[in-house]
Amino acid sequence: MKITAYGVRPEEKLWLQQLAESAGFELVQTSAWLTADNVALAQGSCGISAFQTLPYDQAIFAQMAALQIPVLAIRNVGTDNIDLASAAHYGIQISNVPSYSPAAIAEFVVLSALELLRRVPAMTKLVAQDKLAAVQILVGRELNQQTVGVVGTGHIGLLAAKTFHNFGAKVIAFDAFPRADKPDWLSYTADLPTLLKQSQIVTLHVPGIKANDHLLNADTLKLLPQGAVVINTARGNLIDTAALYAALQSDQIGGAAIDTYEFEAQIERASEQQQPITAPYYHELAALDNVLLTPHIAYHTDVAVQNMVQGSVANILNYQSHQQLLNPVK
Numbered sequence: 593m594k595i596t597a598y599g600v601r602p603e604e605k606l607w608l609q610q611l612a613e614s615a616g617f618e619l620v621q622t623s624a625w626l627t628a629d630n631v632a633l634a635q636g637s638c639g640i641s642a643f644q645t646l647p648y649d650q651a652i653f654a655q656m657a658a659l660q661i662p663v664l665a666i667r668n669v670g671t672d673n674i675d676l677a678s679a680a681h682y683g684i685q686i687s688n689v690p691s692y693s694p695a696a697i698a699e700f701v702v703l704s705a706l707e708l709l710r711r712v713p714a715m716t717k718l719v720a721q722d723k724l725a726a727v728q729i730l731v732g733r734e735l736n737q738q739t740v741g742v743v744g745t746g747h748i749g750l751l752a753a754k755t756f757h758n759f760g761a762k763v764i765a766f767d768a769f770p771r772a773d774k775p776d777w778l779s780y781t782a783d784l785p786t787l788l789k790q791s792q793i794v795t796l797h798v799p800g801i802k803a804n805d806h807l808l809n810a811d812t813l814k815l816l817p818q819g820a821v822v823i824n825t826a827r828g829n830l831i832d833t834a835a836l837y838a839a840l841q842s843d844q845i846g847g848a849a850i851d852t853y854e855f856e857a858q859i860e861r862a863s864e865q866q867q868p869i870t871a872p873y874y875h876e877l878a879a880l881d882n883v884l885l886t887p888h889i890a891y892h893t894d895v896a897v898q899n900m901v902q903g904s905v906a907n908i909l910n911y912q913s914h915q916q917l918l919n920p921v922k
């Protein structure tokens with residue numbers, strides 16, 4: 593039995609090797625992202641394990657079908673980069689790891705909120721320039737005094753909400769499908785505009801499906817109270833970056849933490865090819881004192897990495913032995 597893993601990062605290797613030894617499968621691993629050009633590496637595999645934000649397209653699934661590889665088991669949550677219709681057309685089964693560590697992302701969200709409220713990006717720049725007197729006049733805000741609006745209360749949003757609540761913040765939420773098991777301290781708003789009007793911090797936790805394109809745009813950003821902070825650790829397409837940049841420039845909003853950025857595929861390709869980053873607004877945002885820009889690393893903890901690898905391999909092994917995925921994606 594053979595499993596081929598693509599997009600393998602150094603910290604994943606040991607976990608993959610341990611699983612191969614304990615479950616007794618042949619492991620082929622590569623740091624290359626999965627493309628139609630390198631599917632052949634997986635010939636003879638009962639499944640492919642992969643991890644990337646670049647697209648899984650029709651050409652990949654056609655190759656997998658030709659090589660009779662039945663399963664693509666991604667090691668992450670988001671499936672927005674998968675052409676699911678093509679996968680179904682070629683009979684390829686898809687699985688994800690739906691909840692490898694919601695706490696990893698939730699904690700990163702709260703960290704980002706605190707850094708923006710206490711003006712850490714501005715302070716860090718000033719300290720590096722020996723401008724300590726300028727640091728002294730930067731007044732922060734306290735998280736326990738803020739109203740936090742959580743958009744999407746699934747695995748990650750709910751935990752982010754709970755963590756904010758534990759800091760003493762007032763937490764409100766909007767979800768297209770509110771939870772029946774909602775905790776008492778959390779109240780849902782009827783719609784997104786109502787949430788935005790009340791949120792000094794807004795954090796996004798909805799999937800990057802087409803219907804959610806530019807949920808935050810010039811019109812919806814205007815609804816936020818002046819000085820509000822926007823946090824996006826979900827998917828880049830949820831925010832109209834041009835509108836966000838304009839809102840930051842005009843001080844209509846007070847800060848932004850962007851872990852998932854609209855033109856992420858462009859920066860990934862540039863980074864892989866060691867080319868300069870030319871993606872729209874990337875350097876402009878990075879230069880602002882009230883912006884935290886991170887390269888999609890909110891998930892990146894030791895717990896998450898281990899669970900991602902184990903979850904993906906478990907899906908392939910279960911399909912091999914029972915013709916059933918543990919976490920099928922339809």
Ligand code: NAD
Pocket residue numbers: 669670671690697743744745746747748749766767768769796797798799800803804825826827851852888889890891892
């Ligand atoms: P989930 O599926 O558990 O929850 C998503 C929630 O969003 C659901 O409750 C759904 O009803 C709600 N929803 C969908 N569209 C909505 C809309 N337009 N308005 C209101 N609610 C809406 O998802 P999750 O596992 O919590 O993941 C949340 C996001 O985080 C996803 O975009 C995922 O891809 C992303 N993610 C990012 C990282 C990272 O490292 N930055 C890591 C993992 C997941």
Ligand code: COI
Pocket residue numbers: 644645667668669670671888891
């Ligand atoms: C996810 O698990 O969906 C993430 O966003 C993590 C990522 C680096 C792909």
